[in-house]
Amino acid sequence: MNLRQYLRVSNLKHSRFKHVLHCNPGRVIIETQTDIRYLQLKMIDEYNRQVTAFFDIDSWLHSMDSHLPGIPWQQVPLGYLASWLNTLQLSFLVEGILWTVEHVSMLQQPIPSTLVSLIADPCTILCADWPGESNDSYGNRIPLFWLPLTLNYVLGTSKIPLSVLTKLISGDLLLIKKQQCSLDIGGKKLFTFNYQGNEGIIVTQSNIVNVQPSRGEEEHLLDWTNLPVDLEFVLDSHVITLGDLNNITAGSMLPVSTDAEQKIKIYLNRKFFATGELVALESGGLAVEINQINMSPENKTSHPDVK
Numbered sequence: 001m002n003l004r005q006y007l008r009v010s011n012l013k014h015s016r017f018k019h020v021l022h023c024n025p026g027r028v029i030i031e032t033q034t035d036i037r038y039l040q041l042k043m044i045d046e047y048n049r050q051v052t053a054f055f056d057i058d059s060w061l062h063s064m065d066s067h068l069p070g071i072p073w074q075q076v077p078l079g080y081l082a083s084w085l086n087t088l089q090l091s092f093l094v095e096g097i098l099w100t101v102e103h104v105s106m107l108q109q110p111i112p113s114t115l116v117s118l119i120a121d122p123c124t125i126l127c128a129d130w131p132g133e134s135n136d137s138y139g140n141r142i143p144l145f146w147l148p149l150t151l152n153y154v155l156g157t158s159k160i161p162l163s164v165l166t167k168l169i170s171g172d173l174l175l176i177k178k179q180q181c182s183l184d185i186g187g188k189k190l191f192t193f194n195y196q197g198n199e200g201i202i203v204t205q206s207n208i209v210n211v212q213p214s215r216g217e218e219e220h221l222l223d224w225t226n227l228p229v230d231l232e233f234v235l236d237s238h239v240i241t242l243g244d245l246n247n248i249t250a251g252s253m254l255p256v257s258t259d260a261e262q263k264i265k266i267y268l269n270r271k272f273f274a275t276g277e278l279v280a281l282e283s284g285g286l287a288v289e290i291n292q293i294n295m296s297p298e299n300k301t302s303h304p305d306v307k
Contacts, residue, residue, distance in 0.1 A: 030117045032126070037074075038111050039082055041125065043092065043099040051099070053118075054111055054126040055092075057081055063122040078106050093121040147242050152184045153193065153201060153235040153256070155264070155278070155286065159228045165268070173279070173287040174266065176233050183248075187270065191248060195235065198259070203252040232267040233288055235278070236260045264288045 032038070032054075041053045061073050068076065082104045090101035095118070115126040156176040168174075183191040183203070193201040236257050248254070257263070261278040266288060268274075276288040 027119075028117050029114060030126070032111050032113055032115060037078055038107060038126075039078065039085070040105050040107055041092075041101055042103045042105075043101050045097050045099050045131075049131045050102075051127065051129070051131060053092075054107075054115065055123060060123045082106055092125060094118055094125065148239050149185050149242060149245065150237055151240050151245070151254075152237050153195075153254075153260075154180075154182050154184050154189075155195075155233045155235050156180050157233070158231040160231065162229055165229055168274075168290060168293065170290050170292060172290050173281075174231060174233075174276070174290065175281070176286045176288065179286060181235075183254075185245075190245075191250075193254070195256070197261075198256065200256045201254050203248055203250055203254065206248070206250055230269050231273070232270070233278075234265045234267065237265075266290070 037057050038054045039057050041055060042050065043053060044050050057078070058073060066073070073081075085101075085104040090104065092099045092101070111126075112128055115128055116130065118125050118127065118130065156179040158175060158177040160174075180189075181193050181195060181201075182189040183193060190206065191203045192205040193203050195201050238255070264276050264278050265272065266274040266276060272294055274290050274293045276290040276292075279287055279289050281287055
């Protein structure tokens with residue numbers, strides 16, 4: 001069965017136009033005309049945003065009420081007009097923002113058959129793309145800095161063979177073999193921290209280099225019971241916004257739930273596996289004593305990146 005025959009076909013060019021139109025309902029999509037003399041503009045605004053646009057030179061001349069004694073503008077070659085305009089300090093006011101013209105030229109290639117028309121002063125300009133609304137306006141976009149993210153307080157990780165995993169019961173100890181206290185979002189380590197008990201945690205380092213271990217092609221697994229599984233031990237989790245995350249620096253103090261060390265969550269290959277209590281070993285290491293294993297088959301959710 002061909003699934004495509006049941007689906008709406010999306011045109012990428014029109015999708016881009018819809019994005020441009022979305023920023024301002026006053027914009028319209030038009031078909032360019034072969035009998036109109038277009039010139040190409042390269043413009044820049046006060047935010048150093050650059051854009052390429054087109055305009056009808058005869059419409060601009062009419063708007064500026066310019067006249068050439070004895071010769072109609074339509075008889076003046078476009079190359080001459082482009083050179084002349086480059087001697088002027090042209091600008092266009094588009095939706096309240098002043099765009100300064102850096103260069104005017106003849107078309108480098110045929111003008112697209114469909115473009116978006118923007119109302120501007122002194123005349124309408126055409127474009128295939130446009131930077132959009134000002135930086136301080138969200139419009140109907142997703143407010144990125146309000147996006148909720150789950151920040152996990154990770155104590156460390158371990159690897160154990162699958163054969164050992166199948167024999168675990170409540171009361172067993174799982175050694176945290178690689179101790180590295182880090183703040184993670186979606187498996188990416190962002191900061192390290194020091195745990196201060198119920199007082200919270202202190203962020204100690206940012207911009208951690210995330211290195212994923214590689215496996216050599218020559219490795220062969222001869223026994224499925226020796227398949228390694230990854231365990232991650234999470235002290236606590238808190239929902240924060242991207243704006244909150246942007247404010248976390250070395251020395252920041254973050255809250256920790258009461259008695260968090262007694263409610264450690266263990267994730268198996270990023271799926272919730274068990275809960276337990278963090279304990280100190282006589283050898284100086286850390287481990288988690290399992291108090292409950294998640295045996296519910298329907299509960300297979302990993303710790304989420306976004307809630």
